[in-house]
Amino acid sequence: MYKIQQNCLKKEFEKYQQEFEKKALEVLNSGCYILGDEVLNFEKEFADFLSVRYCVGVASGSDALWIAFKLLGIGKGDEVLVQANAYFASITGITANGGTPVFVEPDEYYQIDVSKLEEKVTKNTKAVLVVHLYGHTAKMDDILSFCKKHNLYLIEDCAQSHGAEYNGQMLGTFGDVGCFSFYPSKNLGAFGDAGAIVTNNQQLAQNFKIFRNYGSEKRYHHKIIGTNSRLDELQAGLLRVRLKHLNEINTQRCSIAARYNKEIHNDKLILPKERPCSKSVWHQYVIRSDKRNELMEYLSRGGIDTLIHYPIPPYLSEAYSYLGHKSGDYPITEKYSSEVLSIPIYSELTNDEQSYIIKLLNEF
Numbered sequence: 001m002y003k004i005q006q007n008c009l010k011k012e013f014e015k016y017q018q019e020f021e022k023k024a025l026e027v028l029n030s031g032c033y034i035l036g037d038e039v040l041n042f043e044k045e046f047a048d049f050l051s052v053r054y055c056v057g058v059a060s061g062s063d064a065l066w067i068a069f070k071l072l073g074i075g076k077g078d079e080v081l082v083q084a085n086a087y088f089a090s091i092t093g094i095t096a097n098g099g100t101p102v103f104v105e106p107d108e109y110y111q112i113d114v115s116k117l118e119e120k121v122t123k124n125t126k127a128v129l130v131v132h133l134y135g136h137t138a139k140m141d142d143i144l145s146f147c148k149k150h151n152l153y154l155i156e157d158c159a160q161s162h163g164a165e166y167n168g169q170m171l172g173t174f175g176d177v178g179c180f181s182f183y184p185s186k187n188l189g190a191f192g193d194a195g196a197i198v199t200n201n202q203q204l205a206q207n208f209k210i211f212r213n214y215g216s217e218k219r220y221h222h223k224i225i226g227t228n229s230r231l232d233e234l235q236a237g238l239l240r241v242r243l244k245h246l247n248e249i250n251t252q253r254c255s256i257a258a259r260y261n262k263e264i265h266n267d268k269l270i271l272p273k274e275r276p277c278s279k280s281v282w283h284q285y286v287i288r289s290d291k292r293n294e295l296m297e298y299l300s301r302g303g304i305d306t307l308i309h310y311p312i313p314p315y316l317s318e319a320y321s322y323l324g325h326k327s328g329d330y331p332i333t334e335k336y337s338s339e340v341l342s343i344p345i346y347s348e349l350t351n352d353e354q355s356y357i358i359k360l361l362n363e364f
């Protein structure tokens with residue numbers, strides 16, 4: 001019988017094990033562990049990969065979001081439009097600075113529904129946070145014109161969409177700031193916590209760099225009250241190795257998704273779709289069923305692990321009860337959260353394992 005994990009980080013590590021080990025030893029032997037050449041080179045290489053001017057490595061995706069909102073000056077009294085089915089951590093960047101998330105229902109691709117943005121605008125609206133969920137793409141041209149029209153900042157949460165494109169342009173480069181997480185299970189994952197902020201704005205990039213390092217540009221000269229949120233040398237070095245293989249990793253994910261799309265045939269299941277003019281990187285392959293819990297049980301009995309992204313929308317989480325939302329406020333989001341199921345997808349999932357997953361789904 002098969003035993004298939006929802007994601008297997010170890011197999012992805014083993015594929016490039018020698019390169020990772022070589023790099024890790026190189027960094028350990030270098031005697032430099034914070035803000036050295038590995039971080040500088042990674043920042044340059046990742047910026048080049050995205051075709052964006054500046055990249056600043058930070059400690060996590062959550063920090064990337066928090067710092068982005070903070071240095072854009074979005075805080076108390078300001079409202080940020082964000083999709084209601086986002087990940088919890090997407091929202092903390094807004095609220096950590098005292099800002100208020102204003103939730104918008106997702107569209108059929110699980111991304112923020114552009115047609116529902118207009119009705120949410122008030123005089124306090126300052127920004128749109130687009131969360132490219134599951135590696136898919138929001139409708140960026142319409143979102144850009146909406147932001148222009150209302151003079152709003154656009155921030156992209158790209159924690160699940162490294163390398164995804166809309167109209168041939170990389171996600172993270174459309175808005176004022178793009179925020180990335182390199183949490184180990186992301187498409188571009190480190191071996192610990194790590195993140196990055198990208199922007200084409202030189203002044204902002206400079207401020208991000210100062211802020212992440214106690215607010216100092218020159219040692220012991222503190223211009224602003226910053227924090228310690230640095231990407232470290234070891235993670236940066238290992239990320240450089242993985243970045244070289246990111247296209248290959250994403251291509252493998254895409255071909256698994258293509259196979260699922262083609263070979264899963266079951267009226268009880270709703271399969272994910274790719275938005276026209278976009279390239280998804282399939283961070284998750286999310287199916288839907290109104291018998292989701294039964295389906296999860298059934299797959300588990302068959303040796304297939306699945307996950308739910310996410311069982312509780314952020315506005316219904318205990319932490320955000322102060323926002324005063326209640327069940328029923330966002331029916332599409334709630335429907336999705338009761339029906340979604342993420343089945344295994346990762347670059348080292350074998351053909352036989354894929355066939356077995358497809359077979360079980362078709363027999364459900």
Ligand SMILES: *Cc1c(COP(=O)(O)O)cnc(C)c1O
Nearest residue numbers: 060061062087089090159181183
């Ligand atoms: C993972 C993730 C984050 C948080 O990143 P961390 O590096 O874990 O802090 C934020 N937003 C989304 C959409 C994520 O998937």
